[in-house]
Amino acid sequence: MANVKVAVRVRPPSQKEVRTAVPLILDVKEKSIAIRNLKQQRLKFAAPNSSVAEFAFDRCYSSIDPNAPDYASQETLFNELGNQVLDAAFIGFNASLLAYGQTGSGKTYTMVGTPDSLGLIPRICEGIFSRIKSECKSSTSYKVEISFLEIYNEQVRDLLAGRVQKRTSALRVREHPKKGPYVQGLSRHVVPTCSHIAELIEQGIANRTTAATYVHDASSRSHAIFTIHFTQANLQENLPCEVISKLNLVDLAGSERADPNFCRTRIMEGANINRSLVTLGNVISALAENSMLSTSCVGSQHVNLWRDNISDTISQAPPATSGYSLSSISGRRSSHPCYVPYRDSVLTRLLKDSLGGNAKTIVLATISPSSSSFSETMSTLRYAARAKSIVNRPRVNEDPNVRIIRELRQEVERLKDLLRNSGPKVLNPPPNNLIEMLHNSDTKDGKTTIGCSQGSVDLDIVLEPPSIEEFHCTVENQAGVVTLIPKPGSMCSINGRPILHPCQMNHGDILVLGENYTFHFNNPVEAKKSRNPPILLQHIQKNPPGFLELSEDSRVIDLSPNR
Ligand SMILES: Nc1ncnc2c1ncn2[C@@H]1O[C@H](COP(=O)(O)OP(=O)(O)OP(=O)(O)O)[C@@H](O)[C@H]1O
Structure with missing residues (x-):
């Protein structure tokens, strides 16, 4: 199990923000961000510090000032x-990196970058190939395949579709019971070198839907998912073994308020973007609530506060398609895990493994440093803070058959070791039921010989010395009548009574041989005849060693060997 990691990146002020001298309101530390509410600060009777909210994250990056010592570059x-x-991929885990934030906050810059300043996607691709080169084991072969899609107006489009397949045709999302969600008919491209990937990334970005919005003149109007399928194949104990990791690098569309002056297309795009972001918020919220339930610390009040804020920020979103609306989820205060509405949007269906499933996930929230984006930044920080409590269940994606064969081989080796160490013919541990013992052994002429392993006598059952004689006793079975015949001088007892001469054994008897072997005698023939329930023994102790004493109400169900 692994918590989703959450990082935040603050972009530099835009030219417009610099021009209009918008105040900066963030104080960025390595693992926390403080945000000032200037309106609150101006209030006459505001309590000191009431205008500052602080959020903790796994890592915070300030890219505000390139000359500052803590400046976080693309590198x-x-x-x-x-x-x-990359670490996760080479171990065999699925991994996801999701960039979330307001329009124009730096998601595409961080994920894709510019030709002069490459972002995470091209650098991760480069990193895979350079690691293959440096870590390359002669016994392992590697394969890198990529696919690139966008979700535009709730429809999936292949950004790398060739001329044959029309780029505009919508593809269907399906779910494989073991491999998780996938897009039917999405093209996959085997890439032998890093330069091949660079061409495909360029092609995909050129095909992505962008448009001017009031905040950002080249705004991404779709969610883009760049997937690397990384396969490592080798031989493990002479068995072919493939470990396949899926890396999802996601550049989400930014949320923004609808501007009535925009054309119908822009408004509809915005509504669809917001709908999928609301669903993403609901999914994150449900998962966070479930993980809090499992740690017995339900913070419903906190959850509801957060939800109210999400719904404030993206209030233009149409209601969710399924029965899960914000209010219906936020109203519940149950101690049962809540339903996670993955199916309410294409985005969340595709990201099912990244959120609460089989993947190591990083959420990267991007924000503006300026006071003009205060409410959007607060919303993003709350969103991100919530995602921190999501617990994923990543596992190494190896072929299950290979794993089973490996585990069985290990088990065989363990049992072989056990046999080697326990010596020849010694029953270890001995069975605790004599009839079972007789049945398991080779009962020649109805007789079973018992003794210790040191002697040369051919025995049916071999026990360990010291208190077992070389030839200890015989158990004779004639038509269901079983008799114990002790060798003179050997330690045998039935129900605590030393046995010196042949003695018939009855169903339920406790037989002790030497000091260490105790058996519960179970004779199925007699058991059938008897209408009485089996004798039960609750307490047994050795007194003196080698003999049994039964307590007054002694009744036994089963008796393990007392060694
Ligand atoms: N860390 C940064 N350093 C320098 N410039 C940045 C940084 N982050 C963003 N920018 C610049 O800010 C502008 C907006 O960034 P970007 O296009 O990445 O936003 P976005 O969040 O992807 O927006 P949308 O959701 O509308 O697509 C771009 O001109 C980009 O170059």
């Missing part, structure tokens, strides 16, 4: 976050 982000994705 810094790759070295920390990109390398975590």
Whole structure:
């Protein structure tokens, strides 16, 4: 189990923000961000610090001022976050990195970058190939395949579809019981070198839907998912073994308020973007609530506060398609785990494994440093803070048959070791039921010989010395009548009574041989005849060693060997 990691990146002020001298309101530390509410600060009777909210994260990056000592460059982000994705891939985990934030906050810059300043996607691709080169084991072969899609107006489009397949045709999302969600008919491209990937990334970005909005003149109007399928194949104990990791690198569309001056297409796009982001919020919320339930700390009040804020920020979103609306979820205060509405949007269906499933996931929230984006930044920070409590269940994606064969082989080796150490013919541990013992052994002429392993006598059942004689006793079975014949001088007792001469054994008897072997005698023939329930023994103790004493109400169900 692994918690979703959450990082935040603050972009530099835009030219417009610099021009209009918008105040900066963030104080960024390595693992926390404080945000000032200037309106609150101006209030006459505001309590000190009531205008500052602080959020803790796994890592915070300030890219506000390139000359500042703590400036986080594209390289810094790759070295920390990109390398975590690569580490997971080479171990065999699925991994996801999701960039979330307001329009124009730097998601595409961080994920894709510019030709002069490459972002995480091209750097991770480069990183895979350079690691293959440096870590390359001669016995392992590697395969890298990529696919690139966008979700535009709730429809999936292949950004790398060739001329034959029309790029505009919508594809269906399906779910494989073991491999998880996938897009039917999405093209996959085998890439032998890093330069091949660069061409495909360029092609995909060129095909992505962008448009001017009031905040950002090249705004991404779709969610883009770039997937790397990374296969490592080798031989493990002479068995072919494939470990396949799926890396989802996601550049989400930004949320923004609808501007009535925009054309119908822009408004509809915005509504669809917001709908899928609301669903994403609901999914994150349900998962966070479930993980809090499992740690017995339900913070419903906190959850509801957070939800109210999400719904404030993206209030133009149409109601969710299924029965799960914000209010219906936020109203519940049950102690049962809540339903996670993955199916309410294409985005959340596709990200099912990244959120609460089989993947190591990083959520990267991007924000603006300026006071003009205060409410959107607060909303993003709350969103991100919530995602921190999501618990995923990543596992190494190896072929299950290979794993079973490996485990069985290990088990065989363990049992072989056990046999080697326990010596020849010694029953270890001995059975605790004599009839079972007789049945398991080779009962020649109805006789079973019992003794210790040191002697040369041919025995049917071999027990360990010291208190077992070389030839200890015989158990004779004639038509269901079983008699114990002790060798003179050997330690045998039935129900605590020393046996010196041949003695018939009855169903339920406790037989002790030497000091260490105790058996519960179960004779199925007699058991059938008897209408009485089996004798039960609750307490047994050795007194003196080698003999049994039964307590007054002694009744036995089963008796394990007392060694
Ligand atoms: N860390 C950064 N350093 C320098 N410039 C940045 C940084 N982050 C963002 N920018 C610039 O800010 C502008 C908006 O960034 P970007 O296009 O990445 O936003 P976005 O969040 O993807 O927006 P949308 O959701 O509308 O697509 C771009 O011109 C980009 O170059």
